[in-house]
Amino acid sequence: MEENGIIKIGVIGAESTGKTWLCGRLAKHFNTVWVPEYAREYFNHSDIYNYSINDLIIIARKQIELEKEHLARANKLLFCDTTLITLKIWSELEFNCTPPEIQTLMIQHSYNHYLITNNDIPWESDSLRQNKHSRDLLFELNLLEVKKSMTPFTVVKGNDEARIETVINYINKL
Numbered sequence: 667m668e669e670n671g672i673i674k675i676g677v678i679g680a681e682s683t684g685k686t687w688l689c690g691r692l693a694k695h696f697n698t699v700w701v702p703e704y705a706r707e708y709f710n711h712s713d714i715y716n717y718s719i720n721d722l723i724i725i726a727r728k729q730i731e732l733e734k735e736h737l738a739r740a741n742k743l744l745f746c747d748t749t750l751i752t753l754k755i756w757s758e759l760e761f762n763c764t765p766p767e768i769q770t771l772m773i774q775h776s777y778n779h780y781l782i783t784n785n786d787i788p789w790e791s792d793s794l795r796q797n798k799h800s801r802d803l804l805f806e807l808n809l810l811e812v813k814k815s816m817t818p819f820t821v822v823k824g825n826d827e828a829r830i831e832t833v834i835n836y837i838n839k840l
Contacts, residue, residue: 679783680804
């Protein structure tokens, strides 16, 4: 929902589908701030190959905290590089459940719109990307969760410039 007149846009999708790049470009274009994905920072100091469901809860709490901090500095729009949908899917795939705290936080923190990044750009390796699950599966799970939330969404596809142009045109209509 709009908070303090700020429109929150969640950017979700599989690994290596351009979420961070998209958030940075959109924030620059619209002269606002964007919320980084806290999991990347967390696993810079923790073992990404050895974690528990409690680690995902810690990440969820901090992600929401970062959103609140950035919301205070946002200019009309706030782009969020990942949302709790990502943690819900991650938890279900890794631990066959979603912790009640993540479910509660999902209910308490909603978005005005989702951007779901398609898998039509090449996967790029980095030290935090495991690529354990099919990007197509992750895309479908993200799409399913967004549809369940009944929140408007846009699937972002094409090359970098096509992605930016599509999203900027949509946001300008808001």
